Amino acid sequence: MVVDDHPMWRDAVERDLEDAGFEVVAVASSGGEALARFPAARPQVVVLDLQIPAPNGVEVTAEVVRQDPSARVLILSASGEQGDVLDAVKAGATGYLVKSASRDELLSAVRRVAGGDTVFTPGLAGLVLGEFRRLADPTTEPDTFHPELTERETEVLKMVAKGMSYKQIAERLVLSHRTVQNHVQNTLRKLQMHNRVELTRYAIEQGLDDDDDE
Numbered sequence: 001m002v003v004d005d006h007p008m009w010r011d012a013v014e015r016d017l018e019d020a021g022f023e024v025v026a027v028a029s030s031g032g033e034a035l036a037r038f039p040a041a042r043p044q045v046v047v048l049d050l051q052i053p054a055p056n057g058v059e060v061t062a063e064v065v066r067q068d069p070s071a072r073v074l075i076l077s078a079s080g081e082q083g084d085v086l087d088a089v090k091a092g093a094t095g096y097l098v099k100s101a102s103r104d105e106l107l108s109a110v111r112r113v114a115g116g117d118t119v120f121t122p123g124l125a126g127l128v129l130g131e132f133r134r135l136a137d138p139t140t141e142p143d144t145f146h147p148e149l150t151e152r153e154t155e156v157l158k159m160v161a162k163g164m165s166y167k168q169i170a171e172r173l174v175l176s177h178r179t180v181q182n183h184v185q186n187t188l189r190k191l192q193m194h195n196r197v198e199l200t201r202y203a204i205e206q207g208l209d210d211d212d213d214e
Contacts, residue, residue, distance in 0.1 A: 001026045001043035003034040003060065004076070005052045009099075013047060013076070013106070020107045031055035035063055043071065045114050047106075048093075050077040050084055058087045065092030069194040072113045076106070080121065094195055095119035116181060117165050118196045149187060154208070156183040160196055161203030 002017070002024060004010040014024050026041035028034035030053035034046070046064055050057035061073045074095035075088045085096055095113040097106060098121045109119040149157065152173075159169045170180045184196070193199055 001028065001034065001038065001041055001046045003028045003031075003046060003052060003057075004049040005029045006049075009049075016103050016106065017047075017110065022110065029053070031057070031060045034060050038064060038067065042068065045072045045074055045110055047074050047076050047110065050075060050079060050088065058084075058091045061088060061091040061093050065194070072116075072195075074109055074113045074119070076101075085120075089197055092195070092197065094197055097121050112165060115166060116184060116196060118163070118200065149190060153183050153187045153190075156180060157187055157199060157203050158208045160184065161200050161208050163200075 002014050017024055025043050026037045048057050064071050073093040075093050076097050078099045080098045095109050097109055112119045166180045170177045
């Protein structure tokens, strides 16, 4: 689904996605229209502008994730302001691109978000991780890490927390892409979480992102 109140921009994104082989199941020009069409359309990925007629993009993100935790929201916004980025991620967005991104960057981001990765315009990933680290409870001890995770799941989680893609993790650990996905899905299930953003926040709170790789 593509949601943007600027017709030319919305049409261009829709055309680029369809030319690349994606199926655009719905388009919307406002938050209200997006939420009205979402239940029937059930898109795997929502490409969403933040500055849209009410409800805004952050509110739409939160409602989409509430209705369908498996749906992925990729913000495509003219704003790269810290507050906008963090509000979107806290609402459940799994990706954030500024509109200066190229067509190839957009298509790559949609593919990665659909596959479960988190994707941010360069420079924004560090901002998000830094904020999660700031919000983390300083009294949380790394040794309190969830005991039900296997050694391999913990290893994969550490790499997720450092912003590595599934492909990068697979190459580092000499595993298949699908095996890495399975480890992440198992970890999500065990920790009763829905996406990589929540996993990243959890890992940072446990201090796993500071673990040194050799």
